[in-house]
Amino acid sequence: MTVLSGEELAHQIEKKFPKSIIESSPECLVVDSGFLLGVAAYLKKTPRLDFDYLSAITAVDYLDYFEVIYQLTSLRRNHSLVVKTRCYRRDNPSLPSVVSLWRSADFQEREIYDLFGISFEGHPNLKRIVLWDGFQGHPLRKDYL
Amino acid sequence: MEVGELYSSEQLDEAEGEQIESLKARSQQPIPDPDEWLEGELKRNILLTSVDAMLDWARRSSLWPVFCFPACCAFEFMTTAASRFDISRFGMEIIRASPRQADLMITAGTLTWKMAPQVKRIYDQMAEPKWVIAMGACAISGGIFRSSYSVVPGYNRIIPVDVYVPGCPPRPEALLYGIRMLQQKIAKMSLVTRG
Numbered sequence: 520m521t522v523l524s525g526e527e528l529a530h531q532i533e534k535k536f537p538k539s540i541i542e543s544s545p546e547c548l549v550v551d552s553g554f555l556l557g558v559a560a561y562l563k564k565t566p567r568l569d570f571d572y573l574s575a576i577t578a579v580d581y582l583d584y585f586e587v588i589y590q591l592t593s594l595r596r597n598h599s600l601v602v603k604t605r606c607y608r609r610d611n612p613s614l615p616s617v618v619s620l621w622r623s624a625d626f627q628e629r630e631i632y633d634l635f636g637i638s639f640e641g642h643p644n645l646k647r648i649v650l651w652d653g654f655q656g657h658p659l660r661k662d663y664l
Numbered sequence: 665m666e667v668g669e670l671y672s673s674e675q676l677d678e679a680e681g682e683q684i685e686s687l688k689a690r691s692q693q694p695i696p697d698p699d700e701w702l703e704g705e706l707k708r709n710i711l712l713t714s715v716d717a718m719l720d721w722a723r724r725s726s727l728w729p730v731f732c733f734p735a736c737c738a739f740e741f742m743t744t745a746a747s748r749f750d751i752s753r754f755g756m757e758i759i760r761a762s763p764r765q766a767d768l769m770i771t772a773g774t775l776t777w778k779m780a781p782q783v784k785r786i787y788d789q790m791a792e793p794k795w796v797i798a799m800g801a802c803a804i805s806g807g808i809f810r811s812s813y814s815v816v817p818g819y820n821r822i823i824p825v826d827v828y829v830p831g832c833p834p835r836p837e838a839l840l841y842g843i844r845m846l847q848q849k850i851a852k853m854s855l856v857t858r859g
Contacts, residue, residue, distance in 0.1 A: 663813075
């Protein structure tokens, strides 16, 4: 499988969504969360990119911000890309949901909501998935004790 | 009739009839039961014991475990059940998928609070009398996950435990030793004390 360069894609995306890319490197793209849904739809629907499959979503707590990582794959074109986005709020952080584009995001966004407390706007059924209803806190946050 | 010879179905029937008649002629008296090595009291089948000893013997000799294997200790349990260690030597090779047919729960694995209500429910569905062996560090105390937000620190928080088998995981020998300990424990039970 070919790993697409985030740097090369960044120029292409910047043309359509100016100022949407915060950082880019050969390994990944960091997208401003305000543009996330637009960029994601572009990556999925542009015929040459054709990212029809979302392999995984995960998140990291860097204390200053949360980073959510999307691993995209095109089964038809056999290439992949890592897209990241950041969320700077610690109280009530929120990001747009990509369930409308990739159904596989459903459970994984719920898991991130469960363990990091990031709510995904537009998710059809955002509730805890691993822990139980009534659990206090979000255990994968660095400040969780 | 010789093999390879041409024969008719009548000839086949005749041969079969002869074989049956011959066996019947030789089998007019019953063959004596093989019991010549039994003598005295045993031959008249008289044994004297107490009801408790009899019941406890029956109970401990045929423990039926229920499926309750939430984590990795299950693999040691499978080894214990398989031919090398052979749990059937202790009368318990039938591992039941239904708690209603089981009287022993071997708790092989880490238990999370999310799973705990299900395990308690399985235990509650088992018919009395019933026993629990806590297998491995996690079952005893939560093990290395004891301080975790999601792990039950020992099965004895939710169900009563009869025997604790330490180890991470315990060797099959350890589990078998625990089972023998439980059998010794059952041997001391009385009908009156446990309802």
